Amino acid sequence: VFLTTFTPAPISLFNTRRIGGTPTQVEVLAGVTPWRGEFALPTDLFGALKMTGASGPVRYGVLAASEEDVELFGTGSAGETVRFSSDGRDFAAARLRYERIGAARRSLGYLGTLVRGPLYDAAVHGIDGKFTSATGKWIGEALLIATDRNDVRGIAAQFELQYAHDSRIQHRLTLDWFDEDVNFNDLGFLARNDYRGAQYNLSYANPNSGGRITDIRGTFIVNAKVNVSRDQLVDGGVFWRNSMILPKRNTLRTGIGLLPGGYEDRDSRGNGAYRTEDRVWTELLLSTDASRKRSYSFNLAAQQENLGGWSYLIGSGVTWRPYDSMPVDLALKYRDRDGWIVYQGGR
DSSP, rough: OOOTTTOOOOOOOGGGGGGTTOOOOOOOOOOOOEOGGGGSSOEEEEEEEEEEETTTTTTEEEEEEEOEEEEEEOTTTSSSSSEEEOOEEEEEEEEEEEEEEEESEEEEEEEEEEEEEESOOOEEEEEEEEEEOOSSEEEEEEEEEEEEETTEEEEEEEEEEEESSSEEEEEEEEEEEEEOOOOOOOSSOOOSSSEEEEEEEEEEETOOOOOSSSSEEEEEEEEEEEOOTTEEEEEEEEEEEEEEEEEEEEEEEEEEEEEOOOEOOSSSSSOEEEOOOEEEEEEEEEEOOOOSEEEEEEEEEEEETSSEEEEEEEEHHHHHHHHTEEEEEEEEEEEEEEEOOOSSOOO
């Protein structure tokens, strides 16, 4: 958890977990209350087909899958058991990529997906390009996305540039732009739309540092996200993480973040935004030599809540290795939240 804190969620135009996943296009009959957990059940498939190949610098792949009809149960207005059903969805994906490898490396690709369902169809088109310099110091990537979901069209774009000064210092700049209507969650994964954002990462490493402290590594991050619809700051801050090896192979990891006040526009389920205060986040993790038969870890964290107050986390753990192939872990965590915001309805 420490290492992935404030790391953006991945964006994927094609997420195979959607195939055979929970039903999303079932119309519930009027007066019927579905049984609890019905929409958490996976769907069955008639079958699926995949083909991949290559011809010179071109690689390609196609995939198709078809669901069986979905049958769910609920309770009618008179208390009777009601069974309602829906046609299954059909999935398709196609990938085409041209790659030229010489002193430098260049590629241009296309990824398209299609979901046909009883309630609506969803199509996604993505064009991506990547360049890696001959020395590997420069890496540039770009992605353009167009979606058409139930006749609602959206567009998005991403750009990332990486520069490695040497093996110790690396820079990365990421730019994102997603409009209000882009949506590819039917066969992909997108944490949120309606934002434009930028993030800069400075990563450093000193694995051969001498003295009693060795293998110093860390990341400095500055990021910001603004929603496109209202031009409100919805995420961002300045963060620093660092790890080092102490004497006797003990590891110390520290992190601190400063989050400026802005707006939270997701908690209300689309019913507006509320103002957040300036906040501070900090964490400390100490772990002993993991190569020993017994190793221990201790974790302390604190973060200010959106509307004031503090959230605290205290944790500890032990790992026991009676045999090299059989580790046994025991962890204990205590968390106290002062101001957990819960949406109740309306605005």
